[in-house]
């Protein structure tokens with residue numbers, strides 16, 4: 001028995017979303033609360049296919065929460081988030097909005113690859129084992145094919161010789177590259193990066209950023225929360241600045257770094273650069 005969510009949501013979402021080929025993410029008027037604490041306030045963001053969007057902002061401004069909402073790892077209380085035209089986490093029936101079944105959410109989530117600060121590889125599986133697990137178990141891809149793809153992915157992230165290594169035998173940077181390969185193995189149409197380099201030793205940040213930059217150049221649609229302003233400068237199509245649960249600026253990197261519109265962006269840049 002599906003549980004009806006807030007009736008207001010349906011008004012806010014304006015009916016059944018239409019398929020939008022060129023738009024990968026469409027967030028409109030998103031509110032998110034943890035208890036009484038509102039951490040996202042009327043957040044709207046559209047990401048087109050192939051776009052690279054970098055989200056910046058002070059700690060606690062809601063960046064991580066927002067991208068977790070895109071993947072439906074967090075529920076929202078108002079607004080709508082569409083990924084590839086699908087209302088993630090909810091479905092509409094007879095003009096009402098219902099929370100979707102967990103297995104449907106899982107299916108929708110497969111289109112989205114997510115890379116976390118902590119790589120969370122399975123310790124008992126090799127690098128290749130980590131990569132092929134989900135394609136075989138979840139997508140039902142034949143082992144031989146998954147292994148072939150997995151090896152190609154490992155090569156693509158510079159780890160062709162580490163297929164049989166276990167996570168404990170790999171450096172943090174190598175583990176994170178395996179985590180990226182693992183996400184890509186599901187053939188996502190969108191990649192979310194949540195401070196993917198923040199937990200790494202400084203000397204390993206570059207190798208992970210290189211993989212991310214490569215992906216960006218190859219046309220992967222990406223949203224990255226990061227403090228790496230060099231990455232933003234080099235590959236972002238847009239920089240989105242969040243502050244206190246709101247998007248306060250959404251602009252191209254050149255403009256953001258040379259002529260930020262708001263005083264808060266200026267203050268943030270002065271602190272971080």
Ligand code: ADP
Pocket residue numbers: 034039057058059060061062063064065066
């Ligand atoms: P950022 O990524 O910009 O640092 P977060 O999205 O992590 O910000 O956090 C935004 C706000 O939400 C913060 O005030 C944080 O304490 C709060 N918050 C995040 N996750 C939770 C949670 N699971 N429960 C309660 N509060 C949370």
